[in-house]
Amino acid sequence: MHAEPILKVENVVKKFGEVTALDGVSINVNRGEIVCFLGPSGCGKTTLLRVIGGFYEQEAGDVTLDGALINGIPPEKRDTVMFFQNYALFPHMTVYENVTYGLRVRRVPREAMKKQAGEILALIQLDGMEDRFPNQLSGGQQQRVALARALILNPKLLLLDEPLSNLDAKLRSYMREEIIKIRENLNLTIIFVTHDQEEAMSIADKIAVMRCGLIEQIGRPVDIYRYPESTYVANFVGSANFLKATVTGSDQSGSVEIDTHMGSLKMTAPRKEYSTGAKVVAVIRPESIGVSFEDSSNSSKSLKGEILRGSYLGSQMIYTIRVREETITVNLSDPGEEQIKKAGDTVYLTLPEYIHLIDAAKAGEFFD
Amino acid sequence: MVQSSQAVPAVAKRKRSYFARKPLQSFLALAIGVMLVLFIVIPILFVLVRSFGGADGFTLDYYRNFFARPYYYRALINSLTLATTVTSILVVFCFMYAYIVARLPRGIIATAMRSIAMLPLLAPPFIFSISLITLGGRRGLISQVLANLFGIEFSIYGWTGVILAQCIGLFPLGFMMLENVLRSMDLNLEEASADMGAGQWRTLWSVTIPLMMPGIMKAALLVFIKSIADFATPMVIGRGLPFLATDAYLLVVGQHNMEMAAVLATFLIMPTMLIFFVQNYVLKDKARTTIGGQAGGTARIKMNPLMKGLFILCSFISALFIVSAFGVVFWSAFVVIPGVNNTFTLAHFSTRTGVQALVTSLKIATSAAFFIAFVAMIQAYLNLRLKVPGSKIKEYLALFGMGVPGTVIGIGFILTFNQQPFKLTGTMFIIVMAIMCQYLGVSLEAGISKLHQIGPSMEEASWDMGASKAMTFFRVVLPLMGSSFLYGLIFTFMSAMTTISAVIFLVYPGTTLAAVYILQVAEQGAIARAAAMSVVLITIVALSLFILNRFTARTHLSRL
Numbered sequence: 017m018h019a020e021p022i023l024k025v026e027n028v029v030k031k032f033g034e035v036t037a038l039d040g041v042s043i044n045v046n047r048g049e050i051v052c053f054l055g056p057s058g059c060g061k062t063t064l065l066r067v068i069g070g071f072y073e074q075e076a077g078d079v080t081l082d083g084a085l086i087n088g089i090p091p092e093k094r095d096t097v098m099f100f101q102n103y104a105l106f107p108h109m110t111v112y113e114n115v116t117y118g119l120r121v122r123r124v125p126r127e128a129m130k131k132q133a134g135e136i137l138a139l140i141q142l143d144g145m146e147d148r149f150p151n152q153l154s155g156g157q158q159q160r161v162a163l164a165r166a167l168i169l170n171p172k173l174l175l176l177d178e179p180l181s182n183l184d185a186k187l188r189s190y191m192r193e194e195i196i197k198i199r200e201n202l203n204l205t206i207i208f209v210t211h212d213q214e215e216a217m218s219i220a221d222k223i224a225v226m227r228c229g230l231i232e233q234i235g236r237p238v239d240i241y242r243y244p245e246s247t248y249v250a251n252f253v254g255s256a257n258f259l260k261a262t263v264t265g266s267d268q269s270g271s272v273e274i275d276t277h278m279g280s281l282k283m284t285a286p287r288k289e290y291s292t293g294a295k296v297v298a299v300i301r302p303e304s305i306g307v308s309f310e311d312s313s314n315s316s317k318s319l320k321g322e323i324l325r326g327s328y329l330g331s332q333m334i335y336t337i338r339v340r341e342e343t344i345t346v347n348l349s350d351p352g353e354e355q356i357k358k359a360g361d362t363v364y365l366t367l368p369e370y371i372h373l374i375d376a377a378k379a380g381e382f383f384d
Numbered sequence: 385m386v387q388s389s390q391a392v393p394a395v396a397k398r399k400r401s402y403f404a405r406k407p408l409q410s411f412l413a414l415a416i417g418v419m420l421v422l423f424i425v426i427p428i429l430f431v432l433v434r435s436f437g438g439a440d441g442f443t444l445d446y447y448r449n450f451f452a453r454p455y456y457y458r459a460l461i462n463s464l465t466l467a468t469t470v471t472s473i474l475v476v477f478c479f480m481y482a483y484i485v486a487r488l489p490r491g492i493i494a495t496a497m498r499s500i501a502m503l504p505l506l507a508p509p510f511i512f513s514i515s516l517i518t519l520g521g522r523r524g525l526i527s528q529v530l531a532n533l534f535g536i537e538f539s540i541y542g543w544t545g546v547i548l549a550q551c552i553g554l555f556p557l558g559f560m561m562l563e564n565v566l567r568s569m570d571l572n573l574e575e576a577s578a579d580m581g582a583g584q585w586r587t588l589w590s591v592t593i594p595l596m597m598p599g600i601m602k603a604a605l606l607v608f609i610k611s612i613a614d615f616a617t618p619m620v621i622g623r624g625l626p627f628l629a630t631d632a633y634l635l636v637v638g639q640h641n642m643e644m645a646a647v648l649a650t651f652l653i654m655p656t657m658l659i660f661f662v663q664n665y666v667l668k669d670k671a672r673t674t675i676g677g678q679a680g681g682t683a684r685i686k687m688n689p690l691m692k693g694l695f696i697l698c699s700f701i702s703a704l705f706i707v708s709a710f711g712v713v714f715w716s717a718f719v720v721i722p723g724v725n726n727t728f729t730l731a732h733f734s735t736r737t738g739v740q741a742l743v744t745s746l747k748i749a750t751s752a753a754f755f756i757a758f759v760a761m762i763q764a765y766l767n768l769r770l771k772v773p774g775s776k777i778k779e780y781l782a783l784f785g786m787g788v789p790g791t792v793i794g795i796g797f798i799l800t801f802n803q804q805p806f807k808l809t810g811t812m813f814i815i816v817m818a819i820m821c822q823y824l825g826v827s828l829e830a831g832i833s834k835l836h837q838i839g840p841s842m843e844e845a846s847w848d849m850g851a852s853k854a855m856t857f858f859r860v861v862l863p864l865m866g867s868s869f870l871y872g873l874i875f876t877f878m879s880a881m882t883t884i885s886a887v888i889f890l891v892y893p894g895t896t897l898a899a900v901y902i903l904q905v906a907e908q909g910a911i912a913r914a915a916a917m918s919v920v921l922i923t924i925v926a927l928s929l930f931i932l933n934r935f936t937a938r939t940h941l942s943r944l
């Protein structure tokens with residue numbers, strides 16, 4: 017079903033002196049996709065983007081764009097365009113000159129150039145500003161000029177380095193919409209870098225979570241959120257309860273029995289089979305746990321706990337709850353007044369039916 | 385800061401003590417102001433007035449004479465031609481050199497290349513004429529080779545020599561300015577250009593150079609003034625070609641024709657005036673800042689091989705010239721007759737006058753360095769933090785003094801201080817003042833930009849934590865300004881050791897300075913003795929630079 021991916025990155029290694037910024041990274045990007053590199057600062061996102069753009073040359077590994085190997089080809093000869101974190105608008109050129117720079121380099125005839133520039137400026141609502149200099153524009157307008165300058169070249173791949181991080185909240189959501197709209201209109205393939213998981217989730221078709229120069233997991237936002245392959249990924253894309261556990265029984269239907277500090281639990285973990293005795297970590301998102309303040313013992317899965325702490329955030333209530341030897345966090349959305357309890361009160365928790373288990377090997381910090 | 389109600393009287397008291405200290409500030413501000421007027425404004429006014437006849441009444445006769453006599457007129461044309469040529473050559477070569485250095489990864493090669501470019505700062509700029517004469521003079525090495533092998537009569541004297549010697553001597557100036565500009569450039573802009581398909585030549589033409597234009601202009605103008613102001617190089621190697629600065633000097637020293645000297649000096653000062661105007665009115669409006677969020681990127685795009693080759697070749701040629709010019713000075717200092725009798729000798733070093741001159745130079749350079757660096761720090765503080773009225777004008781004056789050709793300052797000083805009530809010629813003080821006039825601006829700028837960079841927040845933090853203003857000044861401000869103080873100290877010392885154009889008018893037989901002595905000896909044709917003396921001078925300057933550098937590194941001042 018998949019056509020040949022437009023970009024293939026295979027085992028790319030990039031070093032800066034002693035520092036290994038990329039340590040064997042592989043990723044495929046399909047035509048028309050928005051892919052996001054997500055990870056904490058310093059994990060190598062910019063470096064990977066710059067290797068793809070041709071600004072850095074990798075020490076090892078291959079980069080293939082649209083079927084052609086592009087190792088060592090300089091940026092001016094690659095059909096990719098980068099959108100720089102600081103926009104990199106030419107301060108000595110007008111908006112029009114900035115936007116048409118790439119066309120002038122390509123010796124596009126004046127009339128055609130004018131037409132294209134008009135279209136692109138209209139698309140991002142900058143018509144009428146052609147003769148201004150960048151320092152006469154607001155931050156948001158500058159950003160749009162930079163975007164127009166990249167889009168006009170109709171690149172095979174648009175590379176965006178933290179495009180939203182310098183913006184205030186309002187502009188940020190506006191730009192987010194803009195990027196999605198542009199993708200739909202121009203059918204572009206976009207790679208963008210961010211350290212903000214929410215941003216990644218809301219825009220990307222596919223997220224690559226990075227850690228220390230490696231891609232830890234690639235998948236759709238829902239895969240990353242619901243089925244993280246490691247505690248690192250689970251942690252990075254949201255808060256989670258990690259229950260250290262041992263598998264005590266499992267069957268074909270996906271039902272597993274695990275032994276935790278909260279006692280023995282019987283749940284469904286449909287993704288994989290587990291052998292008895294395997295060490296695992298169960299991932300339970302705080303918002304997936306049901307809370308009640310009366311003992312509705314009709315559910316066999318109801319667990320009794322004691323509130324250690326509660327914080328009221330308006331849209332939700334966050335409780336830290338002790339259940340036997342385990343401490344877990346629970347989010348209660350849209351809490352009513354009667355649901356705001358104090359420390360020491362008793363609560364009854366209902367765990368979700370489905371659970372995601374991570375192998376001990378991918379949860380280093382829990383098993384030393 | 386927690387403001388309790390008891391803190392209010394304390395604040396009020398602090399305010400009063402600030403007023404109580406104001407007399408000191410006012411006194412300092414006034415003293416510096418008087419000094420600047422007396423030693424920068426008045427001498428230059430004296431020159432201008434004298435060119436129109438001075439005390440004998442207003443007349444245009446001297447200007448009429450200037451244009452009537454082809455010789456002087458020629459000097460004007462020659463000076464302009466020389467400065468234009470040297471500036472064009474240097475802008476191109478320094479640009480390529482600076483580009484290579486700025487884009488090279490930090491490391492031994494970059495450091496070595498930068499050091500080589502700065503090397504000429506260690507010596508009086510005219511000594512490169514000495515090397516050129518050794519190589520290309522009538523009996524010079526290269527001339528002999530050319531004569532013997534090809535029968536070509538080659539002589540470095542005249543235009544070739546003057547241009548080459550100035551290019552070497554002024555190289556550091558152009559290089560430093562352009563390297564600075566290149567380093568402050570946002571590399572993302574060049575990357576963006578490449579990303580959109582522009583090749584590197586195209587990027588250079590349509591992005592890098594246009595963005596650097598203000599900096600290139602500034603560098604070019606500075607080189608231009610320095611070239612016009614240099615009277616010593618034509619004297620040693622120009623053999624008879626008339627140039628404004630050289631002839632102004634000769635008119636004073638040889639014929640005592642102060643009026644005509646003043647006319648020439650007036651022409652000499654015009655480029656400075658022009659530059660001042662351009663800098664403050666024309667370039668200011670075009671100041672371009674980086675657009676957008678954070679500046680910079682550390683990326684290095686590989687240079688295209690052709691461009692890289694060309695740039696490296698030109699940088700290599702420049703470096704070769706500088707290094708061999710230095711090498712030849714050292715070599716001529718240590719052999720009997722360079723190229724003829726290459727036996728090692730120390731004979732050229734035995735000169736009592738030379739040693740005396742060196743001692744005087746050291747004394748003057750040290751006092752000038754401390755005096756000027758202190759005045760600069762005080763003025764910077766008065767200027768930026770205490771906002772004493774008139775500070776801006778003083779800053780302008782100091783900067784202006786920096787651009788005035790030394791010859792003009794020298795002539796002005798003679799006109800002003802050779803008679804009562806200011807009979808000061810023949811004293812060390814007047815020499816120090818001449819140096820102040822020319823170099824205060826550099827230290828002052830360093831102090832001001834440092835204070836800008838520090839920002840008042842640290843002082844505020846210090847007050848906030850309960851330190852008094854005085855304590856804040858000594859504990860916070862001074863240490864933070866330490867690096868710029870040291871910079872001023874080093875720079876002034878080096879300049880004072882090697883300067884010549886103003887001080888040569890002010891020395892008296894008993895008080896000769898090292899650089900002046902070298903020029904006199906070289907002019908008499910005693911090239912080897914001049915070289916030997918230059919070696920000593922270079923060594924002293926390099927050594928003091930090294931010691932101060934060490935000191936700076938050890939006290940962590942370098943990181944400020």
Ligand SMILES: Nc1ncnc2c1ncn2[C@@H]1O[C@H](COP(=O)(O)OP(=O)(O)O)[C@@H](O)[C@H]1O
Nearest residue numbers: 032035037056057058059060061062063682683
């Ligand atoms: N030009 C460079 N020179 C040296 N080290 C670099 C350079 N660029 C990045 N690094 C290092 O490589 C690692 C990854 O950097 P980067 O890709 O910028 O991270 P991110 O964009 O994820 O914050 C960091 O440890 C950083 O210090």
Ligand SMILES: [Mg+2]
Nearest residue numbers: 061062063178
């Ligand atoms: Mg980054």
